[in-house]
Amino acid sequence: MNRLTRDIGYIDLRFQDQSEVIAAAVLHSSFGAAIVDPGPAVTLETLGSELRRHGIAVSDIRTILLTHIHFDHAGATGAIVNENPGVTVYVHVAGIRHMADPARLIASARQIWGDELETLWGEFKAVPETNLRGLTGGERIRIGERELEVAYTPGHARHHVSYFDHDSGIAFVGDTAGIRVGPSPYVLPPTPPPDLDLAAWQTSVEAIERWRADTLFLTHFGPHTDTVNHMRAFVDHLAELAEIARRIVAQESREEGLSHFTVAVSKLLRQRLPETTVRHYEDAAPIRLCWLGLERYWRNQGVGGAA
Ligand SMILES: [Zn+2]
Structure with a gap:
């Protein structure tokens, strides 16, 4: 302890x-x-x-x-x-x-x-x-x-x-x-x-x-x-992540959204964190989950068609 x-x-x-x-x-x-x-x-x-x-x-x-x-x-x-x-x-x-x-x-x-x-x-x-x-x-x-x-x-x-x-x-x-x-x-x-x-x-x-x-x-x-x-x-960083997701939800199909979000967020994490630390962040908040939450949120707000 x-x-x-x-x-x-x-x-x-x-x-x-x-x-x-x-x-x-x-x-x-x-x-x-x-x-x-x-x-x-x-x-x-x-x-x-x-x-x-x-x-x-x-x-x-x-x-x-x-x-x-x-x-x-x-x-x-x-x-x-x-x-x-x-x-x-x-x-x-x-x-x-x-x-x-x-x-x-x-x-x-x-x-x-x-x-x-x-x-x-x-x-x-x-x-x-x-x-x-x-x-x-x-x-x-x-x-x-x-x-x-x-x-x-x-x-x-x-x-x-x-x-x-x-x-x-x-x-x-x-x-x-x-x-x-x-x-x-x-x-x-x-x-x-x-x-x-x-x-x-x-x-x-x-x-x-x-x-x-x-x-x-x-x-x-x-x-x-x-x-x-x-x-x-x-x-x-919340505003930044939300905006990345909002843009993707507005432009892409559901299938492509996750992979584009993953690429964007992985890049962002690697720009700011050493590789050894990135893993801790991704384990605590898997990018897929972050995407699912934000995608649902934005669709409920009327972005890119309903949820
Ligand atoms: Zn929680």
């Missing part, structure tokens, strides 16, 4: 044996432990062994704070609650029914990942409704001596929330502030289907900026302290 403060750290879940793709944040003290986004079920073993290495057992986990219910953030939750039925799971109200009965969530993920779904992400287990607490934004959650503020931050997903710890100045923003690995200034916006919403995302950016956080903690990947520049870069 890497330390952020005396009692806040994070674990590199080594998704697909790679470092710096998925991070789980851990808040721990005398009250037990809280985890922000425990990650996919497939990296549960890494999560458990890293926690144990720091003296934290699954039975010490009191709280799971989900930013949203995508497999790479929330997939391990059900398995943890199975092992420790005392865990309270916070999630946006729109995510509650999917956490309690993930059948529809799994079906829609299968449309994207096909037969690779289980191998890639592991089994998404249900969480009993009695363990779930719904959020809409504006709440304050007590975690030991800490109090986390909740903001509703849709855009990447309709059911996305972010958490801010005033004491440490750390904002846990899930995917709302994009993907950024290491000191590279490039922030890649993950724009998957089905509920990508660019206007809502802008409002969410403003909500995060209002916190004036000292540190933005990204699931992909880790803490970044140049928060003002980070958010500015994120907004620019």
Whole structure:
């Protein structure tokens, strides 16, 4: 576990044996432990062994704070609650029914990942409704001596929330502030289907900026302290990616769109990032998914014919 403060750290879940793709944040003290986004079920073993290495057992986990219910953030939750039925799971109200009965969530993920779904992400287990607490934004959650503020931050997903710890100045923003690995200034916006919403995302950016956080903690990947520049870069790069997709949707057929978008974005990533880093970005936000989200978004806006 890497330390952020005396009692806040994070674990590199080594998704697909790679470092710096998925991070789980851990808040721990005398009250037990809280985890922000425990990650996919497939990296549960890494999560458990890293926690144990720091003296934290699954039975010490009191709280799971989900930013949203995508497999790479929330997939391990059900398995943890199975092992420790005392865990309270916070999630946006729109995510509650999917956490309690993930059948529809799994079906829609299968449309994207096909037969690779289980191998890639592991089994998404249900969480009993009695363990779930719904959020809409504006709440304050007590975690030991800490109090986390909740903001509703849709855009990447309709059911996305972010958490801010005033004491440490750390904002846990899930995917709302994009993907950024290491000191590279490039922030890649993950724009998957089905509920990508660019206007809502802008409002969410403003909500995060209002916190004036000292540190933005990204699931992909880790803490970044140049928060003002980070958010500015994120907004620019989201607009850039959206415009690339909009032009392609307006001009090309559906079949050609994906390959043209892939070529354009791969080129853009390679202009700005070393080859070794590009892989981390592409693993965290596959270009195909970014295209599917943006294409659907623009067609819904009436660009290039209806969705
Ligand atoms: Zn996501």
